[in-house]
Amino acid sequence: xxxxxxxxxxxxxxxxxxxxxxxxxxxxxxxxxxxxxxxxxxxxxxxxxxxxxxxxxxxxxxxxxxxxxxxxxxxxxxxxxxxxxxxxxxxxxxxxxxxxxxxxxxxxxxxxxxxxxxxxxxxxxxxxxxxxxxxxxxxxxxxxxxxxxxxxxxxxxxxxxxxxxxxxxxxxxxxxxxxxxxxxxxxxxxxxxxxxxxxxxxxxxxxxxxxxxxxxxxxxxxxxxxxxxxxxxxxxxxxxxxxxxxxxxxxxxxxxxxxxxxxxxxxxxxxxxxxxxxxx
Numbered sequence: 001x002x003x004x005x006x007x008x009x010x011x012x013x014x015x016x017x018x019x020x021x022x023x024x025x026x027x028x029x030x031x032x033x034x035x036x037x038x039x040x041x042x043x044x045x046x047x048x049x050x051x052x053x054x055x056x057x058x059x060x061x062x063x064x065x066x067x068x069x070x071x072x073x074x075x076x077x078x079x080x081x082x083x084x085x086x087x088x089x090x091x092x093x094x095x096x097x098x099x100x101x102x103x104x105x106x107x108x109x110x111x112x113x114x115x116x117x118x119x120x121x122x123x124x125x126x127x128x129x130x131x132x133x134x135x136x137x138x139x140x141x142x143x144x145x146x147x148x149x150x151x152x153x154x155x156x157x158x159x160x161x162x163x164x165x166x167x168x169x170x171x172x173x174x175x176x177x178x179x180x181x182x183x184x185x186x187x188x189x190x191x192x193x194x195x196x197x198x199x200x201x202x203x204x205x206x207x208x209x210x211x212x213x214x215x216x217x218x219x220x221x222x223x224x225x226x227x228x229x230x231x232x233x234x235x236x237x238x239x240x241x242x243x244x245x246x247x248x249x250x251x252x253x254x255x256x257x258x259x260x261x262x263x264x265x266x267x268x269x270x271x272x273x274x275x276x277x278x279x280x
Contacts, residue, residue: 021151024109037102044095045156049163051088053171058084099152107148114140138214209250216246 025031058081065074118124118140127136172180223230223239230239 017151020110020147023113024106028109030105030109034102034105037098037105041095041098041102041156042159044091044098045160045163047091048088048095049160049167051084051091052164053167054084055081055088056168056171099156103149103152106152107145110144110148111140114144134211135214135218138210138217142214143210212246212250216243216250219243219246 025034028034058077062074062077062081065071065077118127118136124136127133169180169184172183219239219242223243230236
């Protein structure tokens with residue numbers, strides 16, 4: 001892989017992302033429904049954050065009641081927590097349902113869009129002759145799924161993090177202003193560190209891993225499609241050797257991903273919960 005083609009976070013990546021994602025939200029026949037569902041997702045996300053603040057308050061309340069030995073205050077907090085939980089469960093469930101349905105609709109439309117382009121002007125034939133593009137069937141079947149689901153997933157994570165930052169920072173500000181600045185600095189430093197030290201390397205390794213796994217699946221499908229000539233010419237040993245070679249090429253890349261995943265986990269895992277709470 002040439003340096004120019006190496007995957008990573010850059011302006012070209014974001015332009016490609018916008019070029020692929022924009023048609024569904026701007027020009028497709030489903031754009032109004034998709035926009036409505038996205039707006040509903042944001043409203044449900046705001047509801048989730050509100051419930052998180054309430055859960056945090058009640059958790060701190062019954063923890064304080066336990067420490068003070070105040071049974072009346074403890075049970076009152078437990079009943080309020082139960083009522084909040086009963087109201088929150090439908091909101092959480094509806095959020096995940098709407099998110100998954102929107103992701104499936106986006107994937108269905110984008111798959112049809114790519115299939116139309118795949119068969120237009122015999123593009124499938126020209127791609128077959130272009131060695132720089134590997135496994136277009138894998139790209140359509142798997143990568144579109146990852147693109148739509150993960151794009152929506154991470155977009156909601158970023159938005160949720162921003163909303164929760166605003167909501168809980170206001171709570172934490174009343175406790176310790178210095179702690180707010182420390183946590184913001186910690187989050188910024190660890191995010192930059194993880195992205196630069198581990199993220200860039202993992203992007204390239206995961207990209208290579210997807211290519212090699214796609215090659216392995218392609219060879220397995222080829223054996224199924226050519227089962228009769230393989231059996232007629234006693235080609236089992238040759239095919240077995242080729243498949244073992246493809247499988248063996250997948251393992252070193254997976255092993256190289258392990259140190260990066262282990263190194264980034266401590267920085268991407270929540271090591272602290274909401275303020276004024278004793279949850280682990």
